[in-house]
Amino acid sequence: MAILAIIGLLIVLLVALIVFFVIYQQKQHSKYFHARNVTFLDIGLSYTIKFFMGKLTLIDIEKIQYEKATETGKKFVGISELTSPSYYITDLELMKHIYVKDSDHFVDRRSITTSTSDILFKKMLISLEGEQWKGMRSKLSPTFTTGKIRKMFDIFDKSSQNMCNYVRKRVGSDGGEFDICEAYSKYAMDVIASCAFGIDSKSFDCEPGVSSEFEEMGKKIQLKVTLSLALKLLVVQVAPKLANMMGLQAIDTGPQDYFKKVITGVMKRRRDTGERHNDFLQLMMDAQQGLLKSEENSKETMEVMTGSKEDNTGNSKQVFSPNDEADGESPTKFTFDDDDIVANAVLFLMAGYDTTQSLLIFAAYMLALDQDAQERLLEEVKSTFDANGGSLTYDGVIGMTYLDCVLNETLRYYPPALRNERLCTKDYKIPGTDTIIEKGLIVGLPIYGMQRDKQYYENPEKFDPERFLPERKAERNPFTFAPFGHGPRNCIGMRFALIEVKAVIATLVYNFKLEPGTNTEIPVKMSNSSTLKPENGMWLKISPRS
Numbered sequence: 365m366a367i368l369a370i371i372g373l374l375i376v377l378l379v380a381l382i383v384f385f386v387i388y389q390q391k392q393h394s395k396y397f398h399a400r401n402v403t404f405l406d407i408g409l410s411y412t413i414k415f416f417m418g419k420l421t422l423i424d425i426e427k428i429q430y431e432k433a434t435e436t437g438k439k440f441v442g443i444s445e446l447t448s449p450s451y452y453i454t455d456l457e458l459m460k461h462i463y464v465k466d467s468d469h470f471v472d473r474r475s476i477t478t479s480t481s482d483i484l485f486k487k488m489l490i491s492l493e494g495e496q497w498k499g500m501r502s503k504l505s506p507t508f509t510t511g512k513i514r515k516m517f518d519i520f521d522k523s524s525q526n527m528c529n530y531v532r533k534r535v536g537s538d539g540g541e542f543d544i545c546e547a548y549s550k551y552a553m554d555v556i557a558s559c560a561f562g563i564d565s566k567s568f569d570c571e572p573g574v575s576s577e578f579e580e581m582g583k584k585i586q587l588k589v590t591l592s593l594a595l596k597l598l599v600v601q602v603a604p605k606l607a608n609m610m611g612l613q614a615i616d617t618g619p620q621d622y623f624k625k626v627i628t629g630v631m632k633r634r635r636d637t638g639e640r641h642n643d644f645l646q647l648m649m650d651a652q653q654g655l656l657k658s659e660e661n662s663k664e665t666m667e668v669m670t671g672s673k674e675d676n677t678g679n680s681k682q683v684f685s686p687n688d689e690a691d692g693e694s695p696t697k698f699t700f701d702d703d704d705i706v707a708n709a710v711l712f713l714m715a716g717y718d719t720t721q722s723l724l725i726f727a728a729y730m731l732a733l734d735q736d737a738q739e740r741l742l743e744e745v746k747s748t749f750d751a752n753g754g755s756l757t758y759d760g761v762i763g764m765t766y767l768d769c770v771l772n773e774t775l776r777y778y779p780p781a782l783r784n785e786r787l788c789t790k791d792y793k794i795p796g797t798d799t800i801i802e803k804g805l806i807v808g809l810p811i812y813g814m815q816r817d818k819q820y821y822e823n824p825e826k827f828d829p830e831r832f833l834p835e836r837k838a839e840r841n842p843f844t845f846a847p848f849g850h851g852p853r854n855c856i857g858m859r860f861a862l863i864e865v866k867a868v869i870a871t872l873v874y875n876f877k878l879e880p881g882t883n884t885e886i887p888v889k890m891s892n893s894s895t896l897k898p899e900n901g902m903w904l905k906i907s908p909r910s
């Protein structure tokens with residue numbers, strides 16, 4: 365009893381300490397912005413408490429923040445981020461400066477490394493900083509060009525067919541209600557296992573409701589926004605030395621060791637036998653040997669590396685100079701060892717699983733709710749399959765304009781990531797103002813709120829894929845759409861993700877009719893995670909077309 369009472373008291377003290385800390389920080393940050401004549405957005409303690417009590421989700425907080433920030437009519441506002449004051453941007457021109465034109469002031473993103481024992485995490489592109497990041501980005505960029513992704517198309521096609529067979533087994537010949545999340549999870553894992561690890565995930569071989577070892581480990585390695593992760597990050601920010609001593613890790617050791625063993629084994633076999641495959645693993649092994657340089661140092665590789673065509677004009681100060689080459693040689697004398705390959709294969713799993721699955725889930729949901737859109741897509745899909753003798757090809761997928769519109773509209777309304785961030789890496793004077801964003805501060809760039817803002821999207825609550833027809837898209841400022849970010853630190857896997865998703869959606873719609881069922885939640889209840897996901901799965905009525 366006495367021990368329980370002491371534990372209870374300690375918990376109360378800890379909560380009181382955190383509350384005091386948040387209030388104190390909030391006051392300090394308010395003073396900081398007041399002194400700089402910057403409007404401070406007072407979203408603090410009450411929201412933090414409601415979040416941890418499960419009364420507000422991350423989506424709610426992002427939505428409120430965006431709405432409150434735009435209501436001020438300012439181009440940017442100050443916000444409080446527990447340990448540091450931060451900026452939140454609402455002006456499109458300023459976003460363009462931060463993402464692209466002046467990206468040399470915003471090279472990195474928030475550090476989420478936890479301790480020196482978090483070896484893989486430290487080597488991942490997403491958490492690298494400065495010159496190290498430049499070297500890695502340029503080394504990996506040639507592996508994400510459309511030419512390389514085209515060669516991986518067979519993997520997408522095979523996994524798409526496996527997924528349809530799996531769904532057919534689950535719903536039977538008369539169709540039935542099914543949680544599509546399960547099938548999409550298997551698909552996303554299967555594709556990444558083949559492309560980044562060079563192995564079969566065996567995800568479709570399992571009985572319903574059972575996951576293969578690869579899937580189990582893949583799910584364990586996903587970063588979940590939980591109270592325990594938030595506390596770990598707090599310790600890292602407030603007391604990095606203590607975090608190191610405690611050996612706090614963002615990713616558990618078990619899955620890290622599993623993936624390291626898997627990839628090391630595949631690399632050894634390929635090196636011993638000379639066996640080659642069309643996958644990321646091979647491309648990274650080639651990049652390690654410097655073999656991608658001459659073949660892929662193309663304009664498109666530069667686009668992958670710098671994040672946009674615009675960056676190549678050389679008119680603005682950018683992270684990469686026009687002379688930098690997309691192979692890791694020029695920006696820095698960058699070495700790329702086996703641990704780098706393992707770390708980045710694991711990163712592709714972490715960055716590509718939840719996000720891709722999220723897009724797939726909501727695309728299926730929107731198509732089930734909007735039968736006209738599904739019929740129109742079916743016509744396009746059928747003619748594409750027919751034109752290729754009943755099968756799907758890379759060119760067939762690229763040629764489907766309406767499919768592209770459906771996915772972009774899904775990404776607009778249900779962006780997998782809620783917002784982007786940059787870390788200011790050298791003091792930055794906001795153009796046309798006297799405000800200096802100081803080195804070390806985080807800058808938030810909205811996605812979710814902005815993509816539902818009626819000043820950019822008429823009738824934003826309506827699912828309207830035609831908004832993304834090329835002529836209508838051209839009328840909009842491109843920075844109103846940021847599901848993959850922009851500029852040199854944007855999503856390196858964007859091209860890969862879009863083809864992967866298009867292949868499976870086309871195959872699914874070709875084979876099945878999707879409709880809402882009795883278990884379909886309308887509107888969807890969202891889970892409280894950093895990637896947009898439904899809380900209770902996505903149950904749809906799925907019927908084979910013939």
Ligand code: HEM
Pocket residue numbers: 489490491501711712713715716717719720723779780781784785846847848849850851852853854855856857858860861
């Ligand atoms: C629908 C699917 C996906 C979405 C919506 C998505 C979204 C994003 C976003 C918003 C960012 C941050 C961009 C920024 O800060 O400007 C990002 C970064 C990144 N993504 Fe993706 N992603 C997807 C799929 C993938 C896939 C399949 C891969 C790998 C195979 C991948 C690898 C990465 C990496 C490595 C970064 C960090 C890039 C860097 O720091 O240089 N993503 N992604």
